[in-house]
Amino acid sequence: xxxxxxxxxxxxxxxKGIGLAIGLAFGRRGAQVYxxxxxxxxxxxxxxxxFAAVGAPAPVVLDxxxxxxxxxxxxxxxxxxxxxxxxxxxxxxxxxPLVTSLADYxxxxxxxxxxxxxxxxxxxxxxxxxxFASYPRYVLALSSMGHETYHINYDIIAAAKAxxxxxxxxxxHRLREHGTRVNVxxxxxTSTESLRATIGEAFEPFVERHAPGxxxxxxxxxxxxxxxxxxxxxxxxxxxxxxxxxxxxxxxxSRLYDERAxxxxxxxxx
Amino acid sequence: xxxxxxxxxxxxxxxMGIGLATALAFGRHGAQTVITHRWGSADENEVIEQFVRAExxxxxxxxxxxxxxxxxxxxxxTIxxxxxxxxxxxxxxxxxVTxxxxxxxxxxxxxxSMRATAWPTVEYTLAAKRELGAYPKYVIVMSSxxxxxxxxxxxxxxxGKAAVETLAKYLAxxxxxxxxxxxxxxxxxxxxxxxxxTFGAEFHGFxxxxxxxxxxMSAAEVGDAAFALCSGMFDAMTGQxxxxxxxxxxxxxxxxxxxxxx
Numbered sequence: 344x345x346x347x348x349x350x351x352x353x354x355x356x357x358x359k360g361i362g363l364a365i366g367l368a369f370g371r372r373g374a375q376v377y378x379x380x381x382x383x384x385x386x387x388x389x390x391x392x393x394f395a396a397v398g399a400p401a402p403v404v405l406d407x408x409x410x411x412x413x414x415x416x417x418x419x420x421x422x423x424x425x426x427x428x429x430x431x432x433x434x435x436x437x438x439x440p441l442v443t444s445l446a447d448y449x450x451x452x453x454x455x456x457x458x459x460x461x462x463x464x465x466x467x468x469x470x471x472x473x474x475f476a477s478y479p480r481y482v483l484a485l486s487s488m489g490h491e492t493y494h495i496n497y498d499i500i501a502a503a504k505a506x507x508x509x510x511x512x513x514x515x516h517r518l519r520e521h522g523t524r525v526n527v528x529x530x531x532x533t534s535t536e537s538l539r540a541t542i543g544e545a546f547e548p549f550v551e552r553h554a555p556g557x558x559x560x561x562x563x564x565x566x567x568x569x570x571x572x573x574x575x576x577x578x579x580x581x582x583x584x585x586x587x588x589x590x591x592x593x594x595x596x597s598r599l600y601d602e603r604a605x606x607x608x609x610x611x612x613x
Numbered sequence: 614x615x616x617x618x619x620x621x622x623x624x625x626x627x628x629m630g631i632g633l634a635t636a637l638a639f640g641r642h643g644a645q646t647v648i649t650h651r652w653g654s655a656d657e658n659e660v661i662e663q664f665v666r667a668e669x670x671x672x673x674x675x676x677x678x679x680x681x682x683x684x685x686x687x688x689x690x691t692i693x694x695x696x697x698x699x700x701x702x703x704x705x706x707x708x709x710v711t712x713x714x715x716x717x718x719x720x721x722x723x724x725x726s727m728r729a730t731a732w733p734t735v736e737y738t739l740a741a742k743r744e745l746g747a748y749p750k751y752v753i754v755m756s757s758x759x760x761x762x763x764x765x766x767x768x769x770x771x772x773g774k775a776a777v778e779t780l781a782k783y784l785a786x787x788x789x790x791x792x793x794x795x796x797x798x799x800x801x802x803x804x805x806x807x808x809x810x811t812f813g814a815e816f817h818g819f820x821x822x823x824x825x826x827x828x829x830m831s832a833a834e835v836g837d838a839a840f841a842l843c844s845g846m847f848d849a850m851t852g853q854x855x856x857x858x859x860x861x862x863x864x865x866x867x868x869x870x871x872x873x874x875x
Contacts, residue, residue: 580859586850588849589852
């Protein structure tokens with residue numbers, strides 16, 4: 344099962360960040376990887392080169408807006424041209440308006456967040472079944488910790504992630520008779536463009552300076568994503584797996600206090 | 614070349630049930646396993662035969678009682694002499710007094726249960742450093758959903774599991790600078806001898822009114838998950854509790870039964 348040759352894997356939002364890292368993790372085990380993007384912004388040659396560099400088959404890049412069901416159907420048709428089924432679906436795309444104050448909360452913003460960040464895992468799972476008459480063996484959704492603990496500017500997206508995790512538990516239950524495993528993979532801080540866009544450039548160096556070891560790389564998340572679809576984790580279903588280098592337990596004032604003698608004082612960042 | 618060729622893995626209570634399945638999972642990937650048991654309870658030849666069938670290196674079977682610290686020291690001295698290293702510790706063995714009624718809730722039984730359920734993980738982790746000079750890269754604790762949800766007779770087991778899960782999180786913090794990953798694997802409803810002896814043979818038949826036979830988990834599923842956590846794919850995961858139940862716990866309740874009746 345650690346060998347994914349001749350298998351098909353779809354990663355939504357797979358042309359950068361965690362999505363791309365997951366695509367590469369499957370690709371280097373031989374999978375044919377399909378990556379979606381919304382704005383046609385990816386450089387297909389550069390992506391192909393990254394896959395070639397790890398010995399992976401060239402990925403297929405598809406334009407798709409995850410909130411449009413027609414796009415999901417077109418994606419499955421593109422996969423169906425070469426494969427009899429979709430083996431693994433990685434639902435990675437998330438989008439929501441940022442919130443800096445209560446004034447930024449809008450009904451429409453929350454609806455958009457749900458549309459782009461919570462529902463696509465259902466839409467794509469169903470689209471796969473409509474095209475192939477079978478569900479993917481593995482469905483994995485990417486989440487974060489913003490609904491468990493305060494994340495800067497994250498209010499609305501956090502609400503959508505809470506919904507996503509809940510939907511995945513139910514989805515796992517509903518698909519168990521089909522042998523499908525639905526799980527969620529989440530992290531606290533991962534070094535990506537998306538995080539920089541949400542909180543700004545200064546955050547990661549600040550964390551590294553004052554609470555080192557809390558950031559994960561996209562590759563760390565990707566290895567775990569592959570692990571959950573490797574066959575070794577088939578006993579795991581309907582779970583939320585946190586890959587955060589222990590941050591869930593140790594990112595708090597108590598840790599900062601405990602380590603204060605060894606780390607630069609906060610406020611000393613000019 | 615297999616992933617665990619040349620590596621050494623210790624599984625406490627490794628001659629049956631989940632422990633044995635976990636040892637076999639590592640063995641299949643080339644690991645030299647050291648498996649412990651108590652009282653000479655195991656039929657060693659039968660255990661070894663299973664490793665042969667799995668094309669795994671023959672395990673070293675050692676008698677070691679988790680309640681006796683002198684056994685722990687002796688065990689790690691043996692590992693030092695034979696192999697000089699330990700790459701993963703699977704803390705699986707535990708023991709606790711079962712509780713049928715309030716009369717069984719005694720301080721003595723509570724303390725013994727905590728000692729035998731929560732302490733061995735800490736003792737074995739520290740012993741590895743003391744006797745071998747290094748912590749294992751991976752520490753996995755076997756637990757169950759008992760701390761969160763009612764399980765018959767399980768009062769003290771559940772307390773011990775809650776405590777060991779908490780200790781695992783703190784160990785993850787204290788060992789963070791050493792590159793050690795400490796995680797907990799929870800499982801439930803596996804038809805092992807321990808399941809039958811804890812809950813009685815009747816429980817299985819009772820459950821079968823509501824769920825198909827496939828609902829029951831196999832020990833191998835749990836063993837594979839424990840191996841995956843030690844495979845390198847989950848090296849950014851530490852201080853976590855992973856439920857290995859295919860989602861069964863989520864659906865376990867009167868709602869599911871009601872739905873089935875309709």
